[in-house]
Amino acid sequence: MTITTPFATGVQGFRREAVLRDYRVGTRSRHTSLIARQEVMRGKAKFGIFGDGKEVAQLAMAYAFRAGDVRAGYYRDQTFMFALGALTVDQLFAQLYAHADVAAEPATGGRAMNGHFGTRMLDSDGQWLNQLERYNSTVDLSPTAAQMPRLVGLGYASKLYRKLPSLNEHSAKFSKAGREVAFGTIGNASCAQGLFWEAVNAIGVLQIPVLLSIWDDGYGISVPNSYQMTKGSVSEALQGFQTRPGKPGIAIRSVAGWDYPQLCETYLSVAEAIRETHEPAILHVTELTQPLGHSTSGSQERYKSPQRLEWEEEHDCLRRMRRWIVDQGHATAAELEAIDREERERVLAARDRAWAAYRAPLEQEHSEVVSLLGDLEAGVAGPAAERVREIATKLARRTAPIRRDFLVASQRALVAAAGAPATGAASAASSALRSWRRERLAEGARRYGSDLYSESAESALLVPVVPPTYAAEALELNGFEILNACFDQALRRYPQLSALGEDVGQLGDVNQGFAHLQERYDELRVADTGIREATILGQAIGMAMRGLRPICEIQYLDYVLYALQILSDDLATLRW
Numbered sequence: 001m002t003i004t005t006p007f008a009t010g011v012q013g014f015r016r017e018a019v020l021r022d023y024r025v026g027t028r029s030r031h032t033s034l035i036a037r038q039e040v041m042r043g044k045a046k047f048g049i050f051g052d053g054k055e056v057a058q059l060a061m062a063y064a065f066r067a068g069d070v071r072a073g074y075y076r077d078q079t080f081m082f083a084l085g086a087l088t089v090d091q092l093f094a095q096l097y098a099h100a101d102v103a104a105e106p107a108t109g110g111r112a113m114n115g116h117f118g119t120r121m122l123d124s125d126g127q128w129l130n131q132l133e134r135y136n137s138t139v140d141l142s143p144t145a146a147q148m149p150r151l152v153g154l155g156y157a158s159k160l161y162r163k164l165p166s167l168n169e170h171s172a173k174f175s176k177a178g179r180e181v182a183f184g185t186i187g188n189a190s191c192a193q194g195l196f197w198e199a200v201n202a203i204g205v206l207q208i209p210v211l212l213s214i215w216d217d218g219y220g221i222s223v224p225n226s227y228q229m230t231k232g233s234v235s236e237a238l239q240g241f242q243t244r245p246g247k248p249g250i251a252i253r254s255v256a257g258w259d260y261p262q263l264c265e266t267y268l269s270v271a272e273a274i275r276e277t278h279e280p281a282i283l284h285v286t287e288l289t290q291p292l293g294h295s296t297s298g299s300q301e302r303y304k305s306p307q308r309l310e311w312e313e314e315h316d317c318l319r320r321m322r323r324w325i326v327d328q329g330h331a332t333a334a335e336l337e338a339i340d341r342e343e344r345e346r347v348l349a350a351r352d353r354a355w356a357a358y359r360a361p362l363e364q365e366h367s368e369v370v371s372l373l374g375d376l377e378a379g380v381a382g383p384a385a386e387r388v389r390e391i392a393t394k395l396a397r398r399t400a401p402i403r404r405d406f407l408v409a410s411q412r413a414l415v416a417a418a419g420a421p422a423t424g425a426a427s428a429a430s431s432a433l434r435s436w437r438r439e440r441l442a443e444g445a446r447r448y449g450s451d452l453y454s455e456s457a458e459s460a461l462l463v464p465v466v467p468p469t470y471a472a473e474a475l476e477l478n479g480f481e482i483l484n485a486c487f488d489q490a491l492r493r494y495p496q497l498s499a500l501g502e503d504v505g506q507l508g509d510v511n512q513g514f515a516h517l518q519e520r521y522d523e524l525r526v527a528d529t530g531i532r533e534a535t536i537l538g539q540a541i542g543m544a545m546r547g548l549r550p551i552c553e554i555q556y557l558d559y560v561l562y563a564l565q566i567l568s569d570d571l572a573t574l575r576w
Helices: 016-041 055-064 078-084 089-096 148-163 194-206 260-277 306-314 317-327 333-379 382-397 403-418 424-449 479-493 517-521 533-544 557-569
Strands: 070-072 136-138 182-187 210-215 251-256 281-286 497-501 526-528 549-553
Touching: 016 055, 016 078, 016 089, 016 317, 016 333, 055 078, 055 182, 055 210, 055 260, 055 317, 070 148, 089 333, 148 182, 148 194, 148 210, 148 533, 148 557, 194 210, 194 533, 210 260, 251 260, 260 281, 260 317, 317 333, 333 382, 333 403, 333 424, 382 403, 403 424, 479 497, 479 517, 497 533, 517 526, 533 549, 533 557
Parallel strands: 070 136, 070 182, 182 210, 210 281, 251 281, 497 526, 497 549
Antiparallel strands: none
16 A cells, blocks of 8 residues: 655656645645634634644655554644545544544544544454554654654664564564664654654664654744754754764755655655665754644744744745646646635535534433433422522533533532432432443543553453462572573563663673573664663564564663653553
8 A cells, every 4th residue: 555656757747646636635634724723712622733834744755654664753743644544534623522432533532632643553352453554653642752762663673673584474464574664753842852862862873764754843832943952953953963974873854844846756765765774864844834823722923023924924835835736737726726625625524524423422411411310300309409400401501511511410419419308209310310420430431541451362461370389499599590581481482572771782781680691682682772761661662563572671760760751651551
């Protein structure tokens, strides 16, 4: 499954149908950003952050992405996901509304912030899907730059699949000789984070097939690049990482985010080189804009000058693409205007479908609880009845109520009725409402709490406890010796198992748990790393998402604090 190349021998070397498809997808994405923002402003969603201004670069990146590749990205990548067909407009709105149904919102079941774009890697039984038949996207994280540590492991997995013959049999669902590229994306301001620099350094050291795109619109919320980055440019600051003859590093290139033909050519050529050589690259995509501002919680007019806003309007990537299409004779202005109208209507229809699907079960529950409150009111008398009637009336009149409203109203009504004289009718109505409330709470616990741990047949929680038994003449050994023997047997048993950490390889770890195992199993299976706890953990996470079984070693407990964000925001919610 591959998106057809935009290049041909036609007008200016581009195929008209590919160009117009791209313009259509880009326009669809822009209308989605505009209309979704309006939904937040109308109170139908709590917060919104969108990909407006980044559309054209993401259309080009999609051409370079192949089935089997994997993304660790940034919550503004909606156009890229649309272009791959890995996200629909309905699904984006379902996530915006926090629709807690994986059929409607398959990325996280409404559990994460909007703009978290993920694809399923496991089937309903918890078994691996074939990643080679799919476009794979690991779900975004809200903390800035937190996607970077796992990107290291996603790329490193391709290196292991290419270099370890013992993985040939295991690789059937995960790799074709390590030709998969790990695509990372990040905003320019997030590049000031330590996680970015730690991960970039690890990528350069490991020489792994990573293509990292930096979307640079000149700001991080209200703070311009001059306050974010030395020299005001991340690619200039990164020059020490640039590959040079005899000194492998990272290929670094810059390209304007409104230059559609140059972007297509650059992404396709760079990605293909990475696929063959495993030499990583960074594309600094500059001169991007953010037409709607950072998010729905602020206005860019507060911190951008009129001159800057005028420049952004002129350099809007879709405006520039539209001009290029007309100038090159691929379409007329009238044809593009028709596409614009069609896509706006398409997005509006998707919004309405997604809202109706989100509201349907809530309206059913709303009707049920109002009816139960009516029964309770009829079963009690006096002040209790008046209080229950007040609660029921207020709830019945509420526009677009949510489950919290139902649970609060039912609890308040039960409290109000508790002081009323006991009658058969009151008791039956209270019991029915209490039962309904318990059922909703149980459903909610499952809706938002399932899959925190594996629920498959292979869950570690299902491994039976085997009580220890000791022979009378059993040897007494040091703990590290027992661990060492255990790791030895595990590495022998599972070819997809590997270990990584500071001093794990040649030294055998500072506590000797891996002593002599690198000699026995190869330096890729028992690997030394630099002092970089966050990306040691992230590397293990990315490897695990590519079907490997890493042992991630952090030397001492207080060193784990350097990886705390990755533990709490990535690993802890990974199975969602």
